[in-house]
Amino acid sequence: MPSAPVPASVSAEPLIQVEKFNYAYGDHQVLFDLDLNMRSTDVTALIGPSGCGKSTLLRAINRINDLVDSARVVSGRIRVDGVDLYAPEVDVISLRRNVGMVFQKYNPFPRSIFENAVYGLRVAGIKNRHDLEEAAERSLRSAALWDEVKDRLHEMATGLSGGQQQRLCIARAIALRPRILLMDEPCAALDPIATARIEELILQLRHEYTFIIVTHNMEQARRIADRTAFFYKGRLVEEQDTMKLFTAPDDPLTESYVTGRLT
Amino acid sequence: MDSSDLPRRPELRNLIIRNRKRTILGFDPQQIIKYFFGANASTAVIVLVLIMIFLVREGVDFLPTNRHELQTYRQAGLEFCDLVDRPLREHQTLSSSLRQCVSAALEPIVKDARERRNAAFLLKTQAEEKAARQREALENALEREPPPAEDQLAALRKDLQTAAAAASQALIYPSLFTAEETALFKAQLAALSPELTDLPPFIQALSAEFMTQDRAAREKYADLVTAQEEFDEAPDDLHELVDELKEQALGAKQSVEESHALAVNRQQLLEAAETTADPDEKASLIKEAEASVGEEVDLTALTKELTARTGELQTQIAAYVESAEKAAASLPDDVGTPDAAALLQKAKKGLPAHVQDMREAATALESWRVDKPVSMLRVIGAFFFGTEWITNSSWQDFFGFVPLLTGSVVIALIAVFIATPISVIAAIYTNQFATDREKELIKPVIEFIQAIPSVVLGFIGISLVGDLIKEFSEVSWLQWIPGFPIQERLNMFNAGCLLAFMAVPTMFSLSEDALNNVPRGYIDASDALGATKLQTVFRVIVPAGISGILSAVLLGLGRVIGETMVVLLVAGNRIAIPDFSAGPGVVFQPAHTLTGIIAQELGEVSRGSSHWQALFMVGIVLFTISLLVNWCARAVARRFESQKA
Numbered sequence: 038m039p040s041a042p043v044p045a046s047v048s049a050e051p052l053i054q055v056e057k058f059n060y061a062y063g064d065h066q067v068l069f070d071l072d073l074n075m076r077s078t079d080v081t082a083l084i085g086p087s088g089c090g091k092s093t094l095l096r097a098i099n100r101i102n103d104l105v106d107s108a109r110v111v112s113g114r115i116r117v118d119g120v121d122l123y124a125p126e127v128d129v130i131s132l133r134r135n136v137g138m139v140f141q142k143y144n145p146f147p148r149s150i151f152e153n154a155v156y157g158l159r160v161a162g163i164k165n166r167h168d169l170e171e172a173a174e175r176s177l178r179s180a181a182l183w184d185e186v187k188d189r190l191h192e193m194a195t196g197l198s199g200g201q202q203q204r205l206c207i208a209r210a211i212a213l214r215p216r217i218l219l220m221d222e223p224c225a226a227l228d229p230i231a232t233a234r235i236e237e238l239i240l241q242l243r244h245e246y247t248f249i250i251v252t253h254n255m256e257q258a259r260r261i262a263d264r265t266a267f268f269y270k271g272r273l274v275e276e277q278d279t280m281k282l283f284t285a286p287d288d289p290l291t292e293s294y295v296t297g298r299l300t
Numbered sequence: 301m302d303s304s305d306l307p308r309r310p311e312l313r314n315l316i317i318r319n320r321k322r323t324i325l326g327f328d329p330q331q332i333i334k335y336f337f338g339a340n341a342s343t344a345v346i347v348l349v350l351i352m353i354f355l356v357r358e359g360v361d362f363l364p365t366n367r368h369e370l371q372t373y374r375q376a377g378l379e380f381c382d383l384v385d386r387p388l389r390e391h392q393t394l395s396s397s398l399r400q401c402v403s404a405a406l407e408p409i410v411k412d413a414r415e416r417r418n419a420a421f422l423l424k425t426q427a428e429e430k431a432a433r434q435r436e437a438l439e440n441a442l443e444r445e446p447p448p449a450e451d452q453l454a455a456l457r458k459d460l461q462t463a464a465a466a467a468s469q470a471l472i473y474p475s476l477f478t479a480e481e482t483a484l485f486k487a488q489l490a491a492l493s494p495e496l497t498d499l500p501p502f503i504q505a506l507s508a509e510f511m512t513q514d515r516a517a518r519e520k521y522a523d524l525v526t527a528q529e530e531f532d533e534a535p536d537d538l539h540e541l542v543d544e545l546k547e548q549a550l551g552a553k554q555s556v557e558e559s560h561a562l563a564v565n566r567q568q569l570l571e572a573a574e575t576t577a578d579p580d581e582k583a584s585l586i587k588e589a590e591a592s593v594g595e596e597v598d599l600t601a602l603t604k605e606l607t608a609r610t611g612e613l614q615t616q617i618a619a620y621v622e623s624a625e626k627a628a629a630s631l632p633d634d635v636g637t638p639d640a641a642a643l644l645q646k647a648k649k650g651l652p653a654h655v656q657d658m659r660e661a662a663t664a665l666e667s668w669r670v671d672k673p674v675s676m677l678r679v680i681g682a683f684f685f686g687t688e689w690i691t692n693s694s695w696q697d698f699f700g701f702v703p704l705l706t707g708s709v710v711i712a713l714i715a716v717f718i719a720t721p722i723s724v725i726a727a728i729y730t731n732q733f734a735t736d737r738e739k740e741l742i743k744p745v746i747e748f749i750q751a752i753p754s755v756v757l758g759f760i761g762i763s764l765v766g767d768l769i770k771e772f773s774e775v776s777w778l779q780w781i782p783g784f785p786i787q788e789r790l791n792m793f794n795a796g797c798l799l800a801f802m803a804v805p806t807m808f809s810l811s812e813d814a815l816n817n818v819p820r821g822y823i824d825a826s827d828a829l830g831a832t833k834l835q836t837v838f839r840v841i842v843p844a845g846i847s848g849i850l851s852a853v854l855l856g857l858g859r860v861i862g863e864t865m866v867v868l869l870v871a872g873n874r875i876a877i878p879d880f881s882a883g884p885g886v887v888f889q890p891a892h893t894l895t896g897i898i899a900q901e902l903g904e905v906s907r908g909s910s911h912w913q914a915l916f917m918v919g920i921v922l923f924t925i926s927l928l929v930n931w932c933a934r935a936v937a938r939r940f941e942s943q944k945a
Binding site: 161 | 822
């Protein structure tokens with residue numbers, strides 16, 4: 038783990054490079070010839086109708102789909118900081134510690150708030166009480182949750198409100214100080230106020246982490262993303278500067294989707 | 301378009317008002333179907349309630365019946381006799397361990413002589429058997445009237461001689477005898493004939509040798525031998541007196557019971573007479589009832605005879621106590637072998653307590669009152685805390701269910717102790733690590749266990765598991781395990797193993813369900829945070845499923861407690877509280893169980909007797925235990941669920 042949040046290097050080289058990536062569940066191919074670059078300084082939003090493969094791409098980046106027996110890479114590769122993710126020398130456990138993930142349905146463990154915040158550190162083998170407490174406070178502060186929970190750290194996390202639980206999940210992910218945070222529709226189960234707080238949080242943290250967000254909410258993509266990629270039926274249709282994609286897309290398919298006319 | 305062009309539709313108000321009510325026999329069909337389904341659903345509840353009512357109705361009379369029995373037990377003076385008789389029974393155990401101690405002490409000295417003597421006797425029998433045909437022929441000839449001619453007899457004698465000589469040559473002589481002795485003995489065996497009445501001189505010599513050795517050994521341990529003999533004979537007078545009193549009390553009890561039976565009969569006849577319409581029959585019934593009157597038994601007089609001898613009893617007890625103490629004091633410290641020393645130690649430890657018990661019995665005799673009523677509390681206590689389950693006794697039946705409960709509980713605990721790790725670990729493996737093909741194999745196989753008839757498992761327990769445990773218990777490097785080598789093949793551990801096997805499917809399936817129900821989100825989150833598979837299993841999945849696993853274990857326990865056939869066949873069926881002083885080795889002792897006793901005895905008792913009612917009481921307790929265990933399983937599941945939510 039790095040000693041301090043290293044600001045993402047502003048280099049021409051993109052942090053994540055997806056090259057001719059084909060991905061399948063068994064015989065059912067879900068991603069076709071994907072080419073996509075994501076820079077470390079950007080918040081990237083992935084949009085598209087359900088089943089277009091955007092979540093699959095997200096789950097391929099931290100290789101959590103490995104746990105699905107039938108999932109496999111057909112061809113192509115994903116490079117993160119130049120390393121091919123599916124090369125045999127990649128340590129999946131270390132990869133996941135450095136590429137955090139937040140899920141659609143907030144899913145804190147049925148334990149105390151504190152234990153949730155430090156779970157990643159505990160499984161990484163850190164036992165020192167002081168280190169754990171420090172990390173818990175830091176990550177809960179980063180997730181803008183500290184003031185709300187500091188007096189009840191040892192109560193069950195499941196007693197929090199939905200928005201708080203989702204922020205706890207973000208805190209849990211950033212306690213490991215990952216470089217990249219993958220968010221799979223993080224606000225889908227939240228009300229507008231809680232959603233606003235999460236979006237605010239993403240904007241606050243965007244300089245420390247590279248965000249990749251899957252969302253169905255186009256307003257959300259517009260509000261928080263620098264670049265937006267539109268997927269349709271397993272293919273990347275267009276990847277653009279967010280403002281341009283929503284106002285003057287190159288592809289007519291994109292235009293009909295963002296204006297709600299895609300049938 | 302003009303609205304008048306549209307086809308005319310009926311008025312809405314006519315459509316929404318029901319014009320014709322459809323009914324079946326005056327009922328709304330929807331309601332009938334609902335009640336039909338409801339009735340099916342409630343059948344289980346109704347049957348359960350009926351079972352409870354039935355059990356309670358049969359069992360609850362046990363208390364008054366048993367109270368009456370205990371009342372008789374007291375009034376007829378049986379209790380009085382038991383005051384002395386019970387502590388006196390300890391004498392038998394102590395005396396037998398002293399006797400064993402004596403033989404263990406003598407053993408090393410007399411062993412050789414005894415073995416030589418026994419071997420010689422064995423050889424003689426074998427030699428006689430080998431020449432049996434010729435021997436019988438000669439015997440018959442000798443007995444015949446008139447006696448056969450001398451030359452015939454001579455021929456028979458010659459035959460026998462040849463046969464006996466051949467037999468004595470063919471025998472295998474053990475190395476206990478020297479070559480000289482063997483030759484001598486061989487000659488004597490060859491000369492065996494029915495006309496000789498004395499034993500062969502060699503055997504006589506060996507017997508004499510044994511007697512000398514035995515005498516010498518007894519002299520060496522004279523202290524021990526005399527102490528043992530004295531102690532053995534010490535209670536003879538007391539026994540005689542107690543037996544006399546017991547006979548008297550038993551006679552009193554029988555006459556009370558007879559008169560009670562007559563009274564009951566009379567009551568029944570009178571009741572029958574009241575319900576009969578026919579005046580003739582009524583008159584005859586009443587007449588019969590009048591006749592059914594026993595003599596009034598004067599119990600006070602009878603028991604006074606008993607209590608009058610309190611003084612005599614006390615004197616005898618004092619005499620016994622004195623000689624027992626004297627014997628205890630004269631026991632030596634050194635008895636040679638370690639076996640004998642252990643037995644001696646046991647006796648020495650038991651003796652003071654026994655003496656104390658006897659003294660207390662002597663005082664208890666004075667405070668015993670025949671007219672003290674037996675309280676209901678005592679009856680309940682006698683059932684729930686009674687340590688004896690004695691039935692069909694000529695003296696007095698006792699229905700104490702502690703030995704049965706102990707058996708059931710110990711067996712169930714053994715089973716759960718064995719089954720829990722196996723099924724939970726199997727469930728974790730199947731749920732988390734097994735490939736789909738392995739799952740397809742493991743799950744049906746484990747679930748198939750449930751389909752094995754328990755009586756078949758009983759066979760396996762008797763023939764296979766029992767022998768296996770016995771063999772293992774005799775392996776020399778396993779002797780550190782408490783209780784090894786075991787005495788009984790059929791014991792609680794054997795039953796526990798088989799019940800564990802029967803509980804595995806329940807525990808496994810329910811634990812597996814519990815693990816399956818762990819939300820996918822927890823597992824994803826843990827994986828995404830860089831946990832390894834094992835970390836996810838033990839930090840997230842098992843804790844999240846723990847309520848289900850615990851409730852699975854409890855339901856397994858419920859299944860095990862209620863199981864009958866296996867325990868009946870395999871547990872050994874000894875009605876006694878296992879000796880817990882043996883430590884963990886206690887599991888290798890036989891026991892009887894709540895379920896086993898019902899299955900075994902219910903078919904043999906007469907309906908409505910106190911024994912019958914006692915078995916129903918056991919049934920009620922069993923039912924209650926099962927209900928409690930199941931309720932706990934649900935409560936555990938619910939409690940942890942609500943924490944999670």
